[in-house]
Amino acid sequence: MVSTVAASDAQSELLDDFDLYAPPAEFYESPYPYYKALREFDPVHENADGSFYLTRYEDVRRVYRTKGMTSDKTEMFTKKYGPGPLLEQHTTSMLFSDPPYHTRIRNLLRHAFTPRALKQLEHRVVDLVDNLIGKCRARGEMDLVLDFAFPLPVEVICSMLGIDARERERLQEWSREILTPLEPTATPDMISHGNRAVEEFTAFLRDLLEEKREKIARGARAGDILEDLIDSQDSEDDPLTADELVQNCILLLNGGHETTTSLVSNGMKAMFDNPDQLRKLQNDPSLISGAIEEMLRFDSPLQIGNRGIAEPFELGGITLAPGTQVLTSIGGANHDPDAFDSPESFDITRKPNKHLAFAAGIHACIGAPLARMEGTIAIGKLVAAFPNIERAGPISRGGRARFRGLTGMPVSI
Template structure:
């Protein structure tokens, strides 16, 4: 089976869709929209890629506006209903555009990294069978293993930030308006921070990785991602006695978002 299609993609999307209140029949729309939109983070984009991202964004926005209109007629307990209630009660707190973009951000940020950690982490286990066996024998290591998946093969390799004022970093002056790229993947292998940074260790406890950012830019979806990842890998270990590579994995062609396009596995 292709683990990405079979496990890694389904749970995160299902959780986010449930939070938003997206009807089950519409949920297959979400992943393709997100995939197209996040390609705008990449370098060397083609016109075709940009057009595809814009179409996906337009379709997603239109869908969410329609969903918000439906919830106005029949409020539920989902996030869209709560945002609609807030919007209608006090438009100064939340505009209609902010309502829509909040939902899009939740989908993109809330599941994209989780999907890629699932694939990257599973591949790391398959290529380090001693660590897989260690995890099977001691499930108490699952929380530290999840952190190591994120550090060892980071799902987001870099992110750009724009200086709001002149600032000196490492003896270099970054002027207001200039962009810098935070190399998250490199930082997570920094030998000044991590002992044996290129070693995959599911029991690593001193693991201060910055996969979810840091400081004022820390992903608010990090706790949810950890819950989803523990559920996914816990189920994988519970329901299998063995699993191994069923063929050569294929990486996604992007650089900023690091993940797998296919991960064939044989489950026992």
């Protein structure tokens, strides 16, 4: 009894002066002890700016599933970024918009993620993974993030959009600079880099779209999603404007790679920390899809979501008024003992596993089937190719709260 009380005190102490906008260094290393304390002692945590941070599964799920929420962040982003390209990007992308605009764009992009479309992409993913594994085998060494998890998703998304993979480095840099200001706190430097990145990315896409239009006019189609989007501009039924087209392509390119890189790197880190689970998968490759779901739950690539309250909303005895911002802790929800047995255990055979790594409701990740396919092929092939794979040096982290991932993880193969 005494030790339980001491443990509770230690946990609640973690919350003394807790500030999501300036968390302690340990939070970036592992936010899970903080989530546990928040769930137990302060599940509807009020931030200094009057927004609320929710860490319980049921609260987070309700926010995603409730109609009386808005994803439109025009007011918040105008205050945060001021006028400029970054504001234009984040307010035109469907991610930060509501129906009917959101529905219109989502319906256009949906075709890229049907089982048929993904089947066509599968052989490309297999080739890319085989190629990356072959290069590492030839070198005899590997940084799992830099040499494997990082290059794969951006090449896949480039393939899907018909973009030359040699543009990869530029795209990765722009993407990082556009996403970083979405962190709870954005410095003036982050904002100016973000503005410049949107400007350059926009100019790049406008040129690319022009080239594609010319090719379509000459009858030289490649069959990629950009062509479908260009076609939709000729439709009489509420066509996309040039800005809407470009800004949503940026969203697709950005959404599609960093998170998938983190699925592979966070997932493999969990495997190395739990070698019995790694062996289990190596002995029975049919466990791969359950393993991917557990990786998504255990150390989710996207840890925080945002919604605005549009209609009065009751949570834990508090009524949140319209205009209030809520931050959903996906990582907190995915470790809630009320939703998962032994949530701190990494168990690739966990069933059921209704994690919220892809959120839920109308904005649930449109790219989830692609991310699952990439994760399955990448991790399945990696652990089969290198039966003795293990960590061989310290990991490095990006140090961000919303996007949780690694920047380096040396392994021996």
